[in-house]
Amino acid sequence: DQQVKQNSPSLSVQEGRISILNCDYTNSMFDYFLWYKKYPAEGPTFLISISSIKDKNEDGRFTVFLNKSAKHLSLHIVPSQPGDSAVYFCAASPGTSYDKVIFGPGTSLSVIP
Amino acid sequence: EPEVTQTPSHQVTQMGQEVILRCVPISNHLYFYWYRQILGQKVEFLVSFYNNEISEKSEIFDDQFSVERPDGSNFTLKIRSTKLEDSAMYFCASRARDRGISYEQYFGPGTRLTVT
Numbered sequence: 001d002q003q004v005k006q007n008s009p010s011l012s013v014q015e016g017r018i019s020i021l022n023c024d025y026t027n028s029m030f031d032y033f034l035w036y037k038k039y040p041a042e043g044p045t046f047l048i049s050i051s052s053i054k055d056k057n058e059d060g061r062f063t064v065f066l067n068k069s070a071k072h073l074s075l076h077i078v079p080s081q082p083g084d085s086a087v088y089f090c091a092a093s094p095g096t097s098y099d100k101v102i103f104g105p106g107t108s109l110s111v112i113p
Numbered sequence: 114e115p116e117v118t119q120t121p122s123h124q125v126t127q128m129g130q131e132v133i134l135r136c137v138p139i140s141n142h143l144y145f146y147w148y149r150q151i152l153g154q155k156v157e158f159l160v161s162f163y164n165n166e167i168s169e170k171s172e173i174f175d176d177q178f179s180v181e182r183p184d185g186s187n188f189t190l191k192i193r194s195t196k197l198e199d200s201a202m203y204f205c206a207s208r209a210r211d212r213g214i215s216y217e218q219y220f221g222p223g224t225r226l227t228v229t
Binding site: 034036041042043044045046049089093097098099100101102104106 | 161219
């Protein structure tokens with residue numbers, strides 16, 4: 001059951017450059033999307049979210065873009081910092097229940113100093 | 114900054130034994146959740162709890178699982194008769210009341226459950 005896909009298991013980026021993490025979804029009922037960051041031995045930490053009524057949401061260095069027609073979203077981190085090195089999870093909820101969050105498999109980001 | 118806490122950090126139990134995982138959600142939050150992550154796999158939704166009852170549950174959350182909010186602060190997950198495949202990291206999460214279009218959940222550090 002791959003309703004939320006993150007096709008890149010890992011990504012390496014130079015410090016100061018842009019990190020782009022991609023996510024695709026298959027369930028057209030999803031209308032709320034979130035990105036979480038996870039360090040080893042810790043729980044996921046909320047980063048940023050976007051509702052399907054918007055196509056962009058920005059919070060500091062983090063911007064999420066949503067393309068509903070393509071069922072695709074992306075997280076941009078600019079500029080990337082070594083402390084951003086973590087696993088990033090894309091997650092989605094259907095409009096019928098914001099309680100049920102479906103996670104993608106994650107992308108491991110390494111920011112190289 | 115308020116945070117979700119979970120105890121114990123690591124629980125080892127024998128197959129067939131009952132185990133209770135404990136969580137203290139953020140104090141003014143109203144919605145509570147359990148997730149699990151089997152090693153090397155994705156985070157999976159188990160159950161959500163609101164107003165003292167289950168609001169959503171996944172196919173994983175079968176009769177072996179139950180949740181409870183026994184007092185005003187704790188939120189527990191009980192596994193009645195553990196199986197080897199229950200070995201995983203279990204995360205508790207909570208969120209505040211609905212705020213417009215913002216529904217982010219805040220996660221605890223997790224309890225690693227090892228069933229032998």
